[in-house]
Amino acid sequence: MNIEYLEDIIESKKLTVAVFGLGRIGLPTALMYAKGGYQVNGIDINLELIEDLKLKKTFIDEPGLPEILNDMVDSKKITFSDNFEFAIKNSDVIVICVPTPVSINKVPNYVAIKDVAQKIGKFLSPNKIIINESSVSPTTIETIITPIIEHESHLKVNDDFGICSCPERADPGKIVENWNKVARIVGGSSDEIGKTIVKLYQQISLAQIYQVSTPGTANAVKLTENIFRDVNIALMNEFAVLYERLGIDVKEVIEGSSTKYNFQPHYPGPGVGGPCLPANSYYIIQDAEKVDYIPFLIRVSREINDRMPQNVLELIINALNYVGKSLKNSTITVLGVSYKANVRDIQISPAMKVIEYLQMKEARIQVWDPYYKSEKIGNFTVSDNLSDSFENSDCVVILTDHKEFFNLNFDSLKNQTNGEFVIVDSRNIYDCNKLPKDTIYCGVGRKLQKL
Numbered sequence: 001m002n003i004e005y006l007e008d009i010i011e012s013k014k015l016t017v018a019v020f021g022l023g024r025i026g027l028p029t030a031l032m033y034a035k036g037g038y039q040v041n042g043i044d045i046n047l048e049l050i051e052d053l054k055l056k057k058t059f060i061d062e063p064g065l066p067e068i069l070n071d072m073v074d075s076k077k078i079t080f081s082d083n084f085e086f087a088i089k090n091s092d093v094i095v096i097c098v099p100t101p102v103s104i105n106k107v108p109n110y111v112a113i114k115d116v117a118q119k120i121g122k123f124l125s126p127n128k129i130i131i132n133e134s135s136v137s138p139t140t141i142e143t144i145i146t147p148i149i150e151h152e153s154h155l156k157v158n159d160d161f162g163i164c165s166c167p168e169r170a171d172p173g174k175i176v177e178n179w180n181k182v183a184r185i186v187g188g189s190s191d192e193i194g195k196t197i198v199k200l201y202q203q204i205s206l207a208q209i210y211q212v213s214t215p216g217t218a219n220a221v222k223l224t225e226n227i228f229r230d231v232n233i234a235l236m237n238e239f240a241v242l243y244e245r246l247g248i249d250v251k252e253v254i255e256g257s258s259t260k261y262n263f264q265p266h267y268p269g270p271g272v273g274g275p276c277l278p279a280n281s282y283y284i285i286q287d288a289e290k291v292d293y294i295p296f297l298i299r300v301s302r303e304i305n306d307r308m309p310q311n312v313l314e315l316i317i318n319a320l321n322y323v324g325k326s327l328k329n330s331t332i333t334v335l336g337v338s339y340k341a342n343v344r345d346i347q348i349s350p351a352m353k354v355i356e357y358l359q360m361k362e363a364r365i366q367v368w369d370p371y372y373k374s375e376k377i378g379n380f381t382v383s384d385n386l387s388d389s390f391e392n393s394d395c396v397v398i399l400t401d402h403k404e405f406f407n408l409n410f411d412s413l414k415n416q417t418n419g420e421f422v423i424v425d426s427r428n429i430y431d432c433n434k435l436p437k438d439t440i441y442c443g444v445g446r447k448l449q450k451l
């Protein structure tokens, strides 16, 4: 490996970068390299996407991204194509940002990353570094991806090429903003290669670039922080379901517990969604199986979080029964389809699961989400406006804590609903003292009551 040469072109900005996979993570990554002064080959298998990007069009709803796309295409710092061979042969650093989803039977699917590894290996020449930003298990780079590249290229890791993991820790909705704020974790196939990639990221980000000893360690860091969150949310979901039955308000409990210096508040809700948290545990579970270990806590936490949409369904049924109605043929106003607040993203959204259950029980749904106004999603269409979704409603269910839902004028909206005004607040965003008198209210872990 000619590390000196690579460090030289990193500093002089003569280095060329290829980014494979131009989705929610890959496109911002490619653009940040371009904005940082490097020439970028953006590569994807989706030809329609490439044509759109050439025309500066993107479906990715990230503040600031369209402007950067526009500037980088105009300045020709980035080009888009599906020509892997050209990109591999003409780039010094190759960044992988392809999907690594978990299949329906909860097993990680590494088809795309293996495909990319094969292509890289086929056209690789010495003195290049491959960076993986896709989410993978701790053993994937060392035991699956590196051997594929070595086999295809007949080159040797560390002698001829380097490989690094720099797992993406982005927060959707804030990817551009966080580029200079959220620390990056880099683990290289050798210490020297890791250090070189730290220098590269330091050229394009003001955030801390933190080096760990191996690619596997870097991937373990990413999974550990996400699973930490998943497990803690599961614990609060468990308390919520229990306290609901014991007549104790979980929101009040969490506020009380937060007065202790070492308590880290996490919050119960309708379940855990998004591209990362619901999937990341299964990468670790698969690795654990390889070494005959059963990670019980991680596994059961997933189960607890996955059953929360069912819990929300039960809250809705109970609230309707309280006012003498049944779910079948009732009209339910659903507020929010995104998996998290203030973003347009329904990947593995618990809201979608609750909607599916409501439809299975033959409830009518009227959905409002300001990020999907008038759009058809699967077998329902989001309302044109908030008011329409309240028309003749028997129950209002909050499934996403979008900022737009915090200060709704319920005094006026409730006049459009059918009979007693019922709210099921699966995000616990409302202060009962501020809701209209006589509202029938319940939350996750908050008892059903007439206010």
Ligand SMILES: NC(=O)c1ccc[n+]([C@@H]2O[C@H](COP(=O)([O-])OP(=O)(O)OC[C@H]3O[C@@H](n4cnc5c(N)ncnc54)[C@H](O)[C@@H]3O)[C@@H](O)[C@H]2O)c1
Pocket (backbone or CB within 6 Å): 020, 021, 022, 023, 024, 025, 026, 043, 044, 045, 046, 049, 097, 098, 099, 100, 101, 112, 113, 115, 116, 133, 134, 135, 136, 168, 169, 170, 171, 172, 275, 276
């Ligand atoms: N979206 C997030 O918030 C987020 C956050 C952190 C990490 N990640 C991880 O980043 C990785 C990418 O996720 P994403 O959200 O950007 O996915 P995405 O589905 O938005 O985009 C993936 C892109 O890769 C392309 N692609 C698929 N197979 C390919 C192949 N063989 N060769 C080249 N391109 C290919 C697709 O056409 C698509 O444009 C995943 O491992 C994901 O877990 C995602």
